[in-house]
Amino acid sequence: LSTDDTEYFPSFDLWDLYNNILYIYRKNGAAPGFGTKTLLGVAAGSVGAFVGTPAEVALIRMTADGRLPVEQRRNYKNVADALIRIVREEGVLKLWRGATPTVGRAMVVNAAQLSTYSQAREMFVGYVPDGITLHFCASMVSGLITTIASMPVDIIKTRIQNAAKGQSQLGVVTSLLKNEGVLSLWKGFLPYYARLGPHTVLTFIFLEQFNAAYFRMT
Template sequence: MPLSVRDPPVKRKVPWHVAMVLGGMAGMVATTVVHPLDVIKVRLQLFPRSCSTLEMASAVVRCRGGAALYTGLSAGLLRQTTYTTTRLAVYHALIDVFHREYNQEPILYQKLVISTTAGLCGALAGTPSEVALVRMMADGPLEPCIACNCPRLYRGTFDALYKICTQEGMGALWRGGTLTLGRSVLVSICQVWSYTQVREEFRERKLAKGLSLHIYASFISSFLTAFVSLPIDLVKTRYQVKHRGLTQREIFSDIVHRKGALYFWKGFVPYYIRMAIHTIVALLVFDELHQLYEDTKRS
């Protein structure tokens, strides 16, 4: 994904450690904006009955209050500081190596390899915080309007990490790690390829430029990425919350035989909107933070 939404793109000499910090900050801002959609997506994926996005959101707000839409936000922010910063650090380090070795910009397939490698490293680092995030968002009864006097299992992110370690073992922090890595590969390939192709097509046809071009490309690429990656995300979510104690294979078979293939795209609407808005907001915030960084260096 580009570092800037300006058109034509501005050449930037961003040290990898600066890009890592600024990217992490931008990711945290974007996560705060879209976190309610993440909560709704997870609740829909675990909810046993058919329910629309609006119905679930309305039920959560009506029965548990608006604050319930930000359940697990601290874990989401921790995920950004682990997943996003690691991914950006590896991405920019590999780009720097490529520039030194070949003295040119990588072409599309090379960017796909670099992005996928960076995404895998980020997913490996971010899996513990993602397990805590999913557990916290799924905490409590799945039916929002069912009264429950039971205390929450997790008081916060670090309490969740501690309890998972002590009750299930250190390895539980990487529960569903292969699914997380698989989703990361799909997201990296689909997002980079589709965003680049759509952006170039729109630019050649002069359909949009600048911020509009970025927004259009983000929504189109996010649609394809969400469609391809949601099935593995759904299995991952159900497995990470120890859904009925089933294995990954059993969860997959259960969905195929009892729910039908279309069930793999349950929660598509919030997942897609969350992905598109997160991409747009993160890159806009990164752009502004980078401009502030450049202004500070010049002053």
């Protein structure tokens, strides 16, 4: 990324899809605004989340297994065993159980994380020294906004994917709001941000360094 935001190249990191779409958009001579960046983040997040939903369903079930009563545990041996048994016992479509909130969460996370980082970076130029300091400040803003925006969707997604067999998605959400209240959607905000904040900072700092290294080699 150039400081004056006039160059962008297809990245090879976690945000490949977003960066490539943004690169193509800018290559056509247009300067995307915040709304456009948000939509690009939404598009990238939705595609990636849909593809990754089966693996996430297996992960969430395996993680929650130890907290269930012995008679309700699934006892998957590994991820491959989980995926095979889900298909055999519940049908292939169950691999995408909770795909709607999963895609929704990814859309929210990517829209918030990617677009706010890009926007904050542009806003801080001239006020914050270029380099890691600029990247750190922009990514801290991005991490905070992403945490606020994504926690409700993330909690709902996890509850749905870990729900008992036969329980509807609407039933899971209704039960959550009725029994625990709306503020439960942000329960655990500080530990969530303690995880997502540093993750966002390190991700974008490394991304910027890889981008700078790419430009030096070309």
